[in-house]
Amino acid sequence: MDRPVLQVALDLVELKRAVEIAGEALEGGVDWLEVGTPLIKSEGMNAVREIKKAYGVKTLADMKTIDTGSVEVEMAAKSGADVIIILGLSDDSTIQEAIRAARKYGAEVMADLINVPDPVERAKELEELGVDYINVHVGIDQQMKGMDPLDVLSKVVEAVSIPVAAAGGLDAEKAASCVALGARIVIVGSNIVKSRNVTESARRVREAIDEAWKEGRKVEMRRRSLEEETREILLKVSTPNISDAMHRARAMRDIYPIVRGKKVVGKAVTVSTMDGDWAKTVEAIDVAGKGDVIVIKCSGDTAAVWGELATRSCINKGIEGVIIDGAVRDVDDIRELGYPVFAKREVPNAGEPKGFGEINVKIECGGIEVKPGDWIVADDNGVMVIPKERAYEIARRALEVKKHEERIRGEIEDKGRTLAEIVELYKWEKVQ
């Protein structure tokens, strides 16, 4: 049996960059080039033509066809696509029309199982209908919720005898696991095309899948909990990455780092208190656990609700940091301790521990709503709040923002280009 196929998904919107990245990916050992759906939507069939003409290797058009199978397949095949990707969700008549059209032009059809309710049953039906390949695919938005193609891959492989592809957030390790589970084609997008060194990233995947194929590697399926993964990812991304991932969500207003150069990531233990009343803020240290962040809303900022001794207590308990919509004192000591405290104002005077307020209630801090358990990420840019229900998703989206920027940074630093040139800013300004 031949070695597994490595297919790169050129999920970009700029054709010039896609052609360049395709070349770099081929150098790293990619076999097939997929013209991604965003590129097709941005540049039309011209993208298929240009990619095919530039390299002459097997080229796929990810049309994601759901209707008019014949028309869409014909367009792509005439433009040079060797394989056209259509949606397995389509009506059987669309699939049959797509296959008939493909045969006229000597092209093949790959059916994508994205969003199919019963992937194993549908894969069997699609094989029966005559598609050439099945793609077990978890879409980009689904990946952000923690879905993984590995979850159903082996069942689909067992159910059909045509080659099965796998796609959806694959890196070298996951791609190797897909091969070990029987995938004949691995499709990698973001982890190659957004990488700063495309050739090197492609090579890593190439080596990993070839090794898995030669050695019949066993798959280790241990997955970390979503919470572990969320924390790990949030430690890698910045607050600007998170803001972008949340459609430019606002950071807290008027809250500044008392100690610069520190990063805070953790789940919120919230405190609502009165100006200068430090009873609940200090009691919250005993409520919070390792890895938490204390987030305090005060009714004013004339007297401190936080100082050096509270900070030392936090350090003892492994609490990640403190965010205060109010006043802090002992800032020189806090700086010496190097502990991340973010606050609105610095003052010398403390208030009294009267005990007004509550711990772990919904508050508004720096103008942003914070619920107990929401994720807080703070750095020198500011403080972001991620609602706990969307924490994993936002973390994954922020990581995509970071990866996207890494590739652009590389083009600025290594190729001497400008940002406007790379992202074709003038072309993509909003039409008025």
Ligand SMILES: O=C(CO)[C@H](O)[C@H](O)COP(=O)(O)O
């Ligand atoms: O078709 C796609 C999205 O709908 C992508 O091309 C596919 O998911 C591969 O990209 P990635 O590796 O970034 O998930």
